[in-house]
Amino acid sequence: MSQARVLTLEKKVRHLQAQVDSLSRTVEKVTCERDAARQEAQEERVAHQATKRTLRDLYDAVLTMDERLQVLIRRQFGAASEQLHGDQTYIPACLDALDEDTREALTDLRALVAEQDAEDDLEGSVDATPDPVTGDRKKEPHDKRSCKRPAHSGGRKPLPDDIERCHSDYTPPPDHPDLVGAKDVETIGYAHIERLALSSLRLIVEAIRCPIVTLTYGQNNRTQVTLAPPALIARGQVSDSFVVESALDKVLDHLPSYRQSQRLARHNVPIARSKLCRWHIALAKFLSDITQAIFLEIQNEPVLGIDDTVHRLLIPNEGSCKQGRLWLVAGKSGYYYQFHQTREGKWMEGLLQDYTGGVMGDAYAGHNALLRKRGIWALFCWAHVRRKFFESADTTRGEVMLNLIGQLYAIEDGIAELPVDQRLDQRHQQAAPLFATIRRTLDAWHDNPRILPKSGIGKAVRYALKLWDGLTSYASCAAAPIDNNHTERGMRKNALHRKNSLFSASVAGAEAYATLLTITQTALIHNINPNQYLNDILEDLHFSRRSPDQLTPMQYAKREKIKATMSS
DSSP: OHHHHHHHHHHHHHHHHHHHHHHHHHHHHHHHHHHHHHHHHHHHHHHHHHHHHHHHHHHHHHHHHHHHHHHHHHHHHSOGGGOOOHHHHHHHHHHHTSOHHHHHHHHHHHHHHHHHHHHHHHHHSSSSSOOTTTSSSSOOOOOTTTTOOOTTOTTOOOOOTTSEEEEEEOOOOTTOGGGTTOSEEEEEEEEEEEEEEEETTEEEEEEEEEEEEEEEOGGGOEEEEEOOOOOSSTTOSBOHHHHHHHHHHHHTSOOOHHHHHHHHHHTTOOOOHHHHHHHHHHHHHHTHHHHHHHHHHHHTSSEEEEEEEEEEEEETTTTEEEEEEEEEEEETTEEEEEEESSOOTHHHHHHTTTOOEEEEEOOOGGGHHHHTSTTEEEEEOHHHHHHHHHHOSOHHHHHHHHHHHHHHHHHHHHHTTSOHHHHHHHIIIIIHHHHHHHHHHHHHHHHOTTSOTTSHHHHHHHHHHHTHHHHHGGGGOTTOOSSSHHHHHHTHHHHHHHHHHOOBSSHHHHHHHHHHHHHHHHHHHTTOOHHHHHHHHHHHHHHTOSOGGGSSHHHHHHHHHHHHHHHO
16 A cells, blocks of 8 residues: 555656656746847847937937028028128038938039139139230330320330320429438429329329429539439339229229229220239338337237238249138237148247237137237137028027126116216126126026037037137226127238239239238228329338338327318
8 A cells, every 4th residue: 555655656756757847948948038039139129229329329420410401591691790701601501411422422423513613713803814904915006106105104015195194293392302411403404204194093194294303412523314203113204193093993992903904994094904003012111110100009009919820821832722811810909910831830929929908709729829928818719700690400409598788788888988987887786697697508508408518509518618718808898899890890801802903913912912911901991082092102201201100090090180170
């Protein structure tokens, strides 16, 4: 009985053992399947995270691209002051977001367009055009019988006979340069000279009757000389007023030399553009001392504005240009321009090496060495900050910041006519609380993870925080403006000139342009007619009646004001 029970129990044990083995195999199989599922799920999770990151990057890129396109479209089709040349910004911005094949195709297309534009520039620009009178590069034959050269003409053609002549006799003043040191002046005859002049936009020939005199010096030394009016172009066929008018047409009215040459050709006066350019350079050299006097006046101001812009320079024998830079130092008394072939910060640093005071500019890294110098107080422009928020696609936050910045400008409008001490008090009382509000807002936006760093609003926030100390420093100086718009306005003339003249053919021409721009723009600051001013000071310079520091537009305006007061 017990033996049978033992056998039964052994049989049950074997059966249970078989079930346990079967269950163990099932559990092991399920465990393997579970581990495989977990591994697969982990791999899918990793792939999902990678996909999410890729989609997030693409989404951020789309947002940024959309914002950039909106800004560029606004600039191209919006207000004129905000427009940019489409080829300079729109195409490069679009190429960044396109696929490789499309980008390559558009790049080839753009290169083809640029090549065609370069050919057009060489055919129609200031210094690379064919002769504007003949239409080609060969001189047209002329009738020698009708253009007989007068004696002592220096190889020049005589002025056309059909131009009106205005005859006058020249009476030399006692301080004529040729009379210096003469004990006695005896008139023995007259010489007739002709110079081209402009009168009410009409070409006339000034026929001047000049005395021929014999000068007696010490020890009975005698010499014969023709006392002609001094002129910029020695023995030239143009008057100073003609050179001044031509230079002003180019600098103020943006009429390139080749267009002036074409206009003169229509009046049967073929003057090559190269000759006009040489006359402009001669005028600039004659006025160079006055530009230095203007710069010394600007350096005496407590706050200056600085800026630079592109001014293209032709590369000889290559048919292409490199980007030179036109530098500007601006003050209330005038503008001072300088041309250099590079954008290195050393040019501005060397220009203001002896200056102490406030310097306002943009965030160009090349100015860092200048702004860190002892005696220099760095200021930055609120208009630049405002523009970045204005261009942001985040209109909600942009409007908040534009409103706060607008309140700063409203404060400046209200205190513009107050005395210095009251102006500072009002800035501390009214602007300081606004600074605190703006800073809190900027910090909150900077820490907000939903604001992408590469978005327009993100860039604007980081730009303002980076320059914060320089942005708020103007409140501590009554002479400091809230923005650098005065300097920015000084660059508008060059921007318009650049669209017409395209480039300068030589460094001497670019430097002459900077000199003439200094004179004319400073004269306009003081509400002076540049034409009248230049013609007046040229006479003083010819006869050395006043020193250059007495002939700056600021000093000239003071004398004119005194004359007006005395006459009234």
